[in-house]
Amino acid sequence: MRTVADDLAAHAARHPERVALDTPAGRITYGRLAARTDELTRLLRAHGARPETVCAVAVEHGADAVAATAAVIRCGAAFLTLDVTQPRDRLAAFLRSAGARLLLTTSAHARALDTGLPAILLDRPAATAPDGPATPPPRVDPQALAYVSHTSGSTGEPSPVLVEHHALDAYLRDTARAFGLGPDTVALQTAPLGYDASLRDTFAPLLAGARLVIVERSRLLRPADFARTVREHRVTALLSTTPSFLAHLAGQPDPAGPLAGVALVASSGESLRPFLTAGGRRVVPGTLVNQYGPTECTMTTTRHVVPAEPDTAADVVGVPRPGTVVRVLDADLVPVPDGTVGEVYIGGAGVARGYGGDPARTAACFLPDPCGPPGARLYRTGDLGRWGPQGLTYAGRTDRQVKIRGYRVDPAEIEGALLAHPRVSGAAVTAHTDDRGRVYLAAHVTGDLTATTDAELRAHLARSLPPHLMPRGFRRHDTLPTTRGGKTDRRRLVAGSAP
Template sequence: PAYPGERLAYMVEDAGLGVVLAGRSVAGVVPVGVPVVVLEDVWAELESCPDTAPDSDGTCDDLAYVMYTSGSTGRPKGVAVTHADVTALALDSRFARGHECVLMHSPQAFDASTYELWAPLLSGGRAVALPQGAALTSESLRELTAAHGITAVFMTTALFHLFAEEDPGCAEGLRELWTGGEPVRADAVRHVRAACPELVVVDVYGPTETTTFATCYRMEPQDPTPEVLPIGRALDNTRVVVLDRSLQPVPAGVAGELYIGGAGLARGYLGRPELTAEAFVADPFGSGGRLYKTGDLVRLMPGGDIEVLGRVDDQVKIRGFRVEPGEIETALTQHPAVRGATVLVRGERSARRLVAYVVSDGKVTPGDLKSYLGERLPAYMVPGVFVLLDALPLTPNGKVDTAALAALPWEEHASPAGEFVAPRNDVEERLAQIWQDTLGTSRPVGVHDDFFALGGDSILSLQVVFRAKQCGL
């Protein structure tokens, strides 16, 4: 419901929706022209319906959902996932024990929700929903675990790193903690395992196109923590191979691209046969199946686990969300005052953020650009910082010189326009210092500054709250 209206309208049209089911509080955001059934108005009718499925002509190969991911061409891609795909994930043997009660806190538009809902329910377990409007904090995780007997939780790498730094004992009482979406730091894992010695920590990997999870690296309480965490091995009925550009296997230790096949492989991209053909290739080993081309550069380690080395394209991960910088750049260049744009990731660890380098005619401000993108893209895709340039630096062959852009200072641009007002008392000084430390900037913070205009996001805001509580504020 928080997506911009333009984005929602595109998804409704692209998916060919015939009806939308919605709660009354969010029914108003549904684009005009689509019938809406307000759930509160039909509860009595729903309660009178049979609790068993009617006979139908449906099969396990029918669609269960379409989930949209960022697209490099400027158009989001709808990943078409079937009932068989969801079942293949939920019935993996790794969920047979330890996942009897799973915390459901991910947005339904994020593929982790597939695990959170169906892994426990299809095995006779329970899914405990985070209260509406609440954020998952270390404090709420403790409270929910104690109140509901939660046994397992998945959290994005960024949130895991935050909890590991601020409150590593918050996972006490859980049996398993799964984390992934970006590379997981070994020091963060050590902090959590030291505070929760009975906890099983799992580094998990999987694109939306392979129905949430495809591989995992499991660390039992007695296992050491590797210096570099691999993404492990394939889940049940999943096949992973490391290939070169000619789709030939590479030896162990040699870098290649990761391809995934087997159960759980999505049907493809809804209504995008050309993109489906590019990403879902015929298995070159004669099985008659398909392999998904992940774009991740990996190597097979001697023991059989897989280690991620980077990307073979420009895709990045921000707080667990896949982001194609090209989609943001396309949206920016549609602004009438913008003549060119490049988007990079800057900052380290929890302070990583999207920075947009923009060439304009001088009649636009960073605030204008942020508002413009906010009307077209989800919040996680809107850069926190906009750097206005006279021209983009180019390499000798005429391409944008991203190395030169990365060398430019950007922190001074991470601030809204307006007069700087220094902190006026001890409380404001301490809060300003917390903001400065959390954002990883040496630039002074003023009392009228906007946290999100400075490059902050939802994960960093949790860190600010935690540090403020520690200081008694």
Template sequence: MSTSVTDAFRAQVVRAPDAVALSAEQSTVTYAGLDRWSDALAGELVEAGVRPGDHVAVCLERSPQLVVALLGVLKAGAAYVPIDPDDPESRVSMMLTDAQVSVVVGQFFVGYTMLSVPPVPEDSAVEGLPEAAPEDVAYLMYTSGSTGRPKSVMVEHRNITNLVTDPNYVEITPGDRMLQLATVAFDAATFEIWGALLNGAALVLAPPGVVQAEDLGDLLRTNEVSILFLTAALFHRQIDVDVDAFKGLHTIMSGGDVLSVPHIRRLREALPELRIVNCYGPTESTTFVTCHRVGVNERLGGALPIGVPLQHTEIVIAGADGRPVPAGTPGELWVGGAQVARGYWNRPELTAEKFVRGSWNGERYYRTGDQARKRADGVVEFLGRMDDQFKLRGFRIEPGEVENALTEHPQVRNAAVGVRTHPSGDRRLVAWIVKSGEELDKRALRAHMRATMPEHMVPAGFVVVDELPITSNGKTDRKALPEPDWSSKSLYV
């Protein structure tokens, strides 16, 4: 039986009103306090004209106010559109326009009603707030688009509640303390925030900004964090810098990219009691759809499997004919069941292309574009993308979107991007540039990219080439692009 996020949260308030819901720096907020505070904002949103089904942008740094804003928007019957405050203004403006936002909570943008999160109220006197249904849209999240235009995924309340209710991949109890580290515009934040609050746990908010690997251990120990999610890049870096940072946890979860088996081995040797969970899932299927718990004595081969489906979720490996293939056969990974989002906002053709009905059973599936195979025991192995798209630090990147932005610079005639591994082991975004004239001012090009793209889509290095290599079918041959000279200063500026 699915439920809405707001109903599931209120059930926790009734169960333990005085339990700590939020912990940030030196302050805490109880479940009852968070309920009153978010009610107050919901009341202000309704007074400002927000109606059920509206879209409200939330543009705030990690803070109690951020969580209050998300919950307040849902209590007003609207869907939130999470905006990273560090994103370039041009991109934010595009998202606000595309999502047809009615109000912005947090930051002021010309042409939009702006509301601040009110102070903590003494008591709750807000009545008559609308009721959200499980099938209502809870949030719209933007991901990279192959046409150069980001697309927005509509995720429903029931998708979120299924993600975190009686999860089969992690135990979350009222005694747990979960760290909120992901930016709100990245769907790992969906698991962190609602995973804690809909299970009666305490949500520990990391300070705003980037938390360095050298500082994470102190943050985890001081706040007695027990469950942590890190993107693959941060997970690998943390093991390299300070594996003991994970000592107080009972569960470490990672995903968003392929996990390194040597790093898993090192972590398992250092902290054999720690539960390690490898998670996989696109934004269109609400953060995670498969997870693999690494066994204490599991034999680790060349690659870690992505595991078995979440509760009430189905994984089908489909062949070119769109029908399931036998175990052990590679094919496209399709996701069915309770995690599948409604579709793309205002993109009916793309929704029809990616969200399809199974010809063999009529059920609805999301086609991920990822290649995988299912072992005889039902465990899924990830085999890579079927197209050019890649993930970096947990974010999906469509090369076309970055390349379009690069070629908008007057000194760039043609461009290609790809991910390469730096000698330090980090995976980095690299751009190969064909100049339009004699000059290429790399500093100006980087500034242009920073003004138009979020940070994870700004190349770390620029390689000048005479021409881009082409495959026999006329596409850029990304595999044939020359390896960057990481020791050359000209790569970076």
């Protein structure tokens, strides 16, 4: 099959001087990127990289991270990208659970990781291709493993998700088409390495011949620096932003607008509804797309283009991308009527092979499709949803929804109401149980709230919410904790809250 690495080589052949990467170390043309990819491809093959060989890529953001990943793809092997800022023990656990056999890294990271794996050191002169004529790699098997991405497991330990080449390639090509990416696109890489969203950030633009901007991670975390980066590089596309970060941007006093000039903002990872309820759509002058889909289904399954005046009564995530199937089923795996809430199951092109080393969890989460052809599978997402005129509407998580005095409560509804307060810049609502076994809600808020009392916050909520949705208490934070992927870390909020 043809891969994204083949398309990068084709761009280099046609336009070798076109800028592919704009990095802190300088600009890299498609010609230079393709040459480095070829070099690393031959080196990987000399080290035994073949189909089903998991090659870990542990480097900083930059040209070598892109070239190394593309080289693994070209070998028909599988990559595991690592965020080198994470704790060493966690990275070692990722390497073990993914079954990594080769490590592409630098001297410093090799010493810190100390994995015992054969290592290709990209900062050493030895990290060059062997002498002799280059032979093209064999065609990539569509059913071979393409990458391993870790996601949260029911035990709290990350589980390795196994995604095949056909799923990755179809997703990247569909993303480039759906977003209209092309040579005039300037995309900013925002997702950390080690998260599957970084693959969308990196390879969908390059597949389309666009320019990818890579900056120091610190410049992406501070709203003022982020806005400055967007302006300086004339960024036109952001493919991986979270609603939490968009809400943070919306609260900044930037008269020019932090996203001025950005034609496309694609959001994912959390419910977009609280952001929209708070009036956040105005901070995105261009197209805003709400993306939905789990790691187990190759990042994105549905998309919804958010109108300039969105309906904030529901969290619409839209229609399935080509080749995918979304079913909303009841407890007996029977489709529910349109407008009825059920559990969301996903099938089709993006469904992963399963969880590495965990056949029991794979069997529990990847099920035969009762409505599909023989051999078709569905992934059980744990999300709730319903079909409507605009496609799928997200209705919460099976593990976030709680009952308060017999009422079913979705914390996202309360978060949206809190964000509508003019002095609240961030909000998260968590569920707790007191010493009498009663479930109650706690609200965690950020913003300039020195002169705002709890009673005033309650009065604000009471204007739009019934009593059973009222938090028992409000906890003020300078910032809400976030996960490495940029989402609000509700586990830390729960752990740090007292009854």
